[in-house]
Amino acid sequence: MLGNFEYSNPTKLYFGEDSLCSLNKELPKYGKTVQLIYGGGSIKKNGIYDQVMELLKANGKIVIEDGGVMPNPTVEKLREGVQIARQNHVDFLLAVGGGSCCDYAKAVSVSVHCAEDPWEKYYIRFEEPDCEIVPVGCVLTMVGTGSEMNGGAVITNHDQKLKIGHVFGDQVIPKFAILNPKFTFTLPRQQMTAGIYDIFNHICEQYFSGEDDNTSDYISEALMKSVIHSSRIAIRNPEDYEARSNIMWAATWALNTLVSRGKSTDWMVHMFGQSVGAYTDATHGMTLSAVSLPYYRYIMPYGLDKFRRFAVNVWEVDAGGKSDEQIAEEGLSCMEGWMKELGLVMNLGELGATEEMLGGIADGTLIMEGGYKVLTRDEVLNILKASL
């Protein structure tokens, strides 16, 4: 049932192969000094860096470089980015990259004018920002996290072995995002497939909650079907524009709050994955794929109707003459087959996790309450063991 909720999303999206030039519409709205945030430097090889710099200069901006954002942005990098912004009196943060760059930019945005330690304030005490927020814009070069149209910002603290996400409100969500599917053509295959599974799992986290009939569930099924269909094309031909554009668009709508309206939402797979990430520094999407099936097979009996619906509506399982359990299990087998087609990591061992780590990973796994079963610590550990 759709209970009481609010919906608004202020991000302006520019989509398509010509979308980068929309910077000419957006940049004049913000101040002169722009902190240019990017990752390991792939944008310098594929020409995106040069194109962005040209547009920044044509718009009269002073550009302050802030490269080297790592796949799981660390609290040390966050503190460095805040220093850069403070020293240069930065007016605007432009993230050029994937979810890590966008997440990092949002974390910097709420920390520049914050008098307290941002890790303590936002990630340990989960407080909301009460300072001026530096506006953020994104140019996406990787697809998956949906960070371009939401308030989420995940930061990793290796000393504390914690990887934690804070979902900030409307004032932190990027002002605009530029989505050019062609920018994703050159991504290594493992990054592409990890991103695809991240999208799919975002939808699962929202879909596998609640027993009611809900328009959000129909939309979730639509996004899942589109992602499955286009992913099969994209792994055969990474330069299939249509497939890449559908994946990019589905990614944004998978995690901009639309499909969570009226849902309690689960997020348990993400909690497992984040704790695994804190221990292994593995690619986010792969930490999710490694734990998903053991988790879903374990909770399936608690949400049998929804797993049955998932099998029939998403995987087109023929329900004739089968028990609900058989239908539901067949749906998960179809999902497993698709995950293997993509070449996803299917167990934690491949990510460098060892049996000795599992106790610590279990301790770092936040237990959520919106799914079909609130797990105990023993159940968390058992699911991790089954994922090894």
Place this chain on the structure above:
Amino acid sequence: MLGNFEYSNPTKLYFGEDSLCSLNKELPKYGKTVQLIYGGGSIKKNGIYDQVMELLKANGKIVIEDGGVMPNPTVEKLREGVQIARQNHVDFLLAVGGGSCCDYAKAVSVSVHCAEDPWEKYYIRFEEPDCEIVPVGCVLTMVGTGSEMNGGAVITNHDQKLKIGHVFGDQVIPKFAILNPKFTFTLPRQQMTAGIYDIFNHICEQYFSGEDDNTSDYISEALMKSVIHSSRIAIRNPEDYEARSNIMWAATWALNTLVSRGKSTDWMVHMFGQSVGAYTDATHGMTLSAVSLPYYRYIMPYGLDKFRRFAVNVWEVDAGGKSDEQIAEEGLSCMEGWMKELGLVMNLGELGATEEMLGGIADGTLIMEGGYKVLTRDEVLNILKASL
């Protein structure tokens, strides 16, 4: 294929049975004098008027009444509303009603400070507003048009026998909309089912265009399935909150530009319906239902793949051993069956249209170019004859 496009939507939505009290959050943002727009007075019978007035007064507003908005708002009523706003130096327009009240409020909003005749400027010359725009908020009591989260405003000119819609930009879209499914419980059945068909047809107008694989099509199918499912529950029990809430939510997303991204879009059924409306003043949704099947059966060969997909994905037609034409036709037959279940008007005669009117209706039907076939005037006339 998803080409180049932009997406943004500034409307803040408050959904649920407790959502009316959100006026306390929104009203303080606007000036003191509020023009309260409503229809024929049903809100005075069901108590919504009293609740809204109480909240307006609690927020210290001066309320200027503007009731009597008719189902197809006329250009005379528009001019009257503009006079009311000018004489009272109105700061905010609050529409309490369905699509007609929301559309009318938006038309007033761009006309109060407009030096020219609004009909000529916006509906004949299709110019954009270049004056100050009075902000609009909506409290929905009827579901269907999606007007609460888009820039559309349809106005009827009976003298000229024209009913024309102008889709304005972001600055005209309502600032907020309050969606309480319970407010729709008391609607007469014909208004409910006309609204449901209006939603469904909005989705069709966007879905039946383009041949490509597109994430928007998957979302469209999801919204159609949710509407079909919930409508069957709502006609048996109009007070089924879950069904009414799913219909209300689907209606908003059916026409807030999401499912048109990357699509050319058709809108031919709406052009037929609007011309029929100008001649008969019939309920909008019923003018659409009366012409839909003759139109879709006529264009089906030009978009056979999509009509086949519609049959399989929306109506679950078993494709085994059948030709594409048979499958597509079976889908339209399922749609026809559902329309009859709802008790929709299935021909123009029931709406008061006569054979003598058809030439004029054909002349008033704007011919669109985004669908599967650009119609000739003869084809328009033939489809109208088949709808009689």
